[in-house]
Amino acid sequence: MSSMHLEEQIVEKMQALRQEAEQTALAFAAKRSLEMALAYCNKKELPDDVLSVCVEMGLQIYDNWQDEQIQKIQTGNVAVTFAEKTELQQTWKEELQRFREVHW
Numbered sequence: 357m358s359s360m361h362l363e364e365q366i367v368e369k370m371q372a373l374r375q376e377a378e379q380t381a382l383a384f385a386a387k388r389s390l391e392m393a394l395a396y397c398n399k400k401e402l403p404d405d406v407l408s409v410c411v412e413m414g415l416q417i418y419d420n421w422q423d424e425q426i427q428k429i430q431t432g433n434v435a436v437t438f439a440e441k442t443e444l445q446q447t448w449k450e451e452l453q454r455f456r457e458v459h460w
Contacts, residue, residue: 389413
């Protein structure tokens with residue numbers, strides 16, 4: 357399936373799950389999730405089976421922007437520590453692994 361069509365489907369599903377969300381941010385998160393999946397799988401196009409993985413990734417990206425995930429706040433000398441974020445969690449890697457092509 358073409359990446360453009362898949363991206364549109366990702367955005368639609370994300371909008372259905374986050375109805376109050378800013379549409380531009382959702383669209384960007386959807387595009388980013390598709391780009392990450394394409395890069396990980398070493399492909400120019402992905403099958404429809406990847407749709408739900410990309411939706412989950414996109415929602416995670418969007419939610420991380422909305423919730424800065426503060427890990428620690430220290431009041432003396434004011435320090436804020438943010439939780440580390442990984443862009444491609446292990447669960448996504450496991451799901452995307454079956455679509456991955458290795459290039460030598």
